[in-house]
Amino acid sequence: MQLKSNSLSGRILLPTIILFALAITLAGVASAQTAGPRPCDLYASATPCVAAFSTTRALYSAYKGPLYQVARQSDQAHTNIGLLPDGYANAATQDTFCAHTSCTITKIYDQSPNHNDLTPAPPGGAARGPGPDGYDIPAAADALAATVAGHKVYGVAITPGMGYRNDSPKQTAVNGQAEGVYMVTSALNLNEKCCFDFGNAEANNLDNKAGHMDAINIMCHGDPCHPDAGLDMEDGIYGHLKVPAGTIFVTDMGASDGQHTYAIYQGNAQSGTLTTTGAIPLPNGYQPMRQEGAIILGIGGDNSNWAKGYFFEGVMTQGMPNRRAMEAVQSNIVAARYTGQLKP
Numbered sequence: 001m002q003l004k005s006n007s008l009s010g011r012i013l014l015p016t017i018i019l020f021a022l023a024i025t026l027a028g029v030a031s032a033q034t035a036g037p038r039p040c041d042l043y044a045s046a047t048p049c050v051a052a053f054s055t056t057r058a059l060y061s062a063y064k065g066p067l068y069q070v071a072r073q074s075d076q077a078h079t080n081i082g083l084l085p086d087g088y089a090n091a092a093t094q095d096t097f098c099a100h101t102s103c104t105i106t107k108i109y110d111q112s113p114n115h116n117d118l119t120p121a122p123p124g125g126a127a128r129g130p131g132p133d134g135y136d137i138p139a140a141a142d143a144l145a146a147t148v149a150g151h152k153v154y155g156v157a158i159t160p161g162m163g164y165r166n167d168s169p170k171q172t173a174v175n176g177q178a179e180g181v182y183m184v185t186s187a188l189n190l191n192e193k194c195c196f197d198f199g200n201a202e203a204n205n206l207d208n209k210a211g212h213m214d215a216i217n218i219m220c221h222g223d224p225c226h227p228d229a230g231l232d233m234e235d236g237i238y239g240h241l242k243v244p245a246g247t248i249f250v251t252d253m254g255a256s257d258g259q260h261t262y263a264i265y266q267g268n269a270q271s272g273t274l275t276t277t278g279a280i281p282l283p284n285g286y287q288p289m290r291q292e293g294a295i296i297l298g299i300g301g302d303n304s305n306w307a308k309g310y311f312f313e314g315v316m317t318q319g320m321p322n323r324r325a326m327e328a329v330q331s332n333i334v335a336a337r338y339t340g341q342l343k344p
Contacts, residue, residue, distance in 0.1 A: 037061055038087070039182075039315055040112070042328045047180055047319035050171040051295055052111040053118060054313035056146070056153040057336060058087040063111045070094055070141045074101035080109075088151040094141060103141035105156060108297070114170040116295055121165035124205035124303025126194075129161055136163040136305050139298075144310055146340035156297070156311040157189065158196065163299030167203050172295060172316060173214065173258060176288030180321040181216045182253040183314035184269050184333055187227045187243050188344045190220045195300035196309030197232045199254070199316060203292040207302040210235050210283075211290040215301070216254045218243065218309060229266045231256065233286055234301055239264035241277050249312070249338040251330055255320045256282070258289045265326055269333050274326060310342065 040049040040060045052059040055068045066080035067089050079097045084090050094103065110116040121136040123129060129136030139162050144155035173179035181199040190196065199215030202208050213234035220227055229252040230239040241264040243250055249269035256262035262282055267274040282289065295316065299305045313333075 037332065039313075039329045039332055042332060043315070043317055043321060043325055046325060047317040047321040049112050049315050050114055050318045051116045051169060051316040053108045053297070053315075054111070055081070055105065055108065055156055056089050056148045056312050058083055059111050059313060059315060061087070063087070065111065066109050068105050068109060069107035070098065070103040071106045071138070072098060072101055072103050078106065084151065086149070088149050089153045091152045091154055094154065098141060104138040105141050106138050108156070108164060116166050116169035116172070118164035118166055118295060118297055121163040121296065121299055121303055121305070122167075122205060124301075125207055126300065126302040126304040127306070129163070129303070129305060136299065136303070137161055144342065146312070146338060146342065148336050148338055150337070158298035158307065158309050158311065160193070160306045160308065163303065163305045164297040165205075165299070166295045167205065169293060169295050171318060172200055172293040173291050173318070174293040175290060176258040177291070178257045178320035179214060179291070180253070180255040180317040180319070180326070181214070181315070182251065182326070182329065183216055184312040184338065185218050185250050185252055186310040186342055187218070187245055187247040187250050188342050189308050189310050190218065190225055190227055191308045192220045193306035193308070194304040195219070195232055196298060196307035197300055198297050198311065198314045199232075199295070200291045201294045201296040201301035202234070203294045205301075205303050207234060208292070210285040211288070212292055213301045214254070214256055214289060214291050215296060216252050218250065218252055219307065229264055231262055231264060232300065233283070233289065236283065238262070238283055239277055239280065241266050241275065244268075248340070248342055251333055253326050255326070256289065257320050258291070260287060265323075267330050269338050271334055274330050276323065312338065
């Protein structure tokens, strides 16, 4: 009887042990997926992020909050789009919420502790938007489907009249302070208009002249389009590092000490390392810079809102990142496995 009882106990216990072990293994996999460093973790030791935006993934390994907010046209209800356990956007939430109607992206959350969230931009010295009271309109929530790490996600597709801004953020560079900026974008869906920018701009939505901006830019030059990356420093875009035409996913980076030099970096966000201009003296009239610290996406500092472009993620740092840090971020972007056939 004792031997039979032990055998029965073994038959009951063994599947339990296997299931328990499997649960531990799966939990370990999930933990490993969320524990890997993200761009702001890689920057943190030397140049911490002061703003971090993405509609596709967490940019800190520890971030658990929402990525963006969508508004439903049918009833004007809002909902936040958060994260799956491995730190990528839960696009199914958007698809369910927006089923049988259309949605727009009404807020992009800053993942940094500063909470420098972006919302549709107010009118500026160059242009009023087509929205209420001259505000720019938000991007369509489902206009830019892609895949990251095997997950369906949505980027931000900017067309003329759209743009996002925060005129009173915390800890962004001002008055010649050093900073860095990057965005994952595309060489597709561009035009020659001003300005598909992401980064530092005027706080009053006006053109306050040379040095009052420090934003990464990508745009077309010529027909057919020959895109390049540069820094929009107001009244001029500088650097002009060529981006191979037709590159589906592009990493564009800029770094400046705010006093004497800057550099542009760009790479294919799906593979490889970065190319760079190397350190370049800031132009005459831009030494030192005079940044005002506002944050813009898809527009110029004076709300020049005639550009087109794609945005997936972007970061602003406190201090000028070195090439080693930027290459580490590029490797992290490549490892995220951005894929998809985007509209030109």
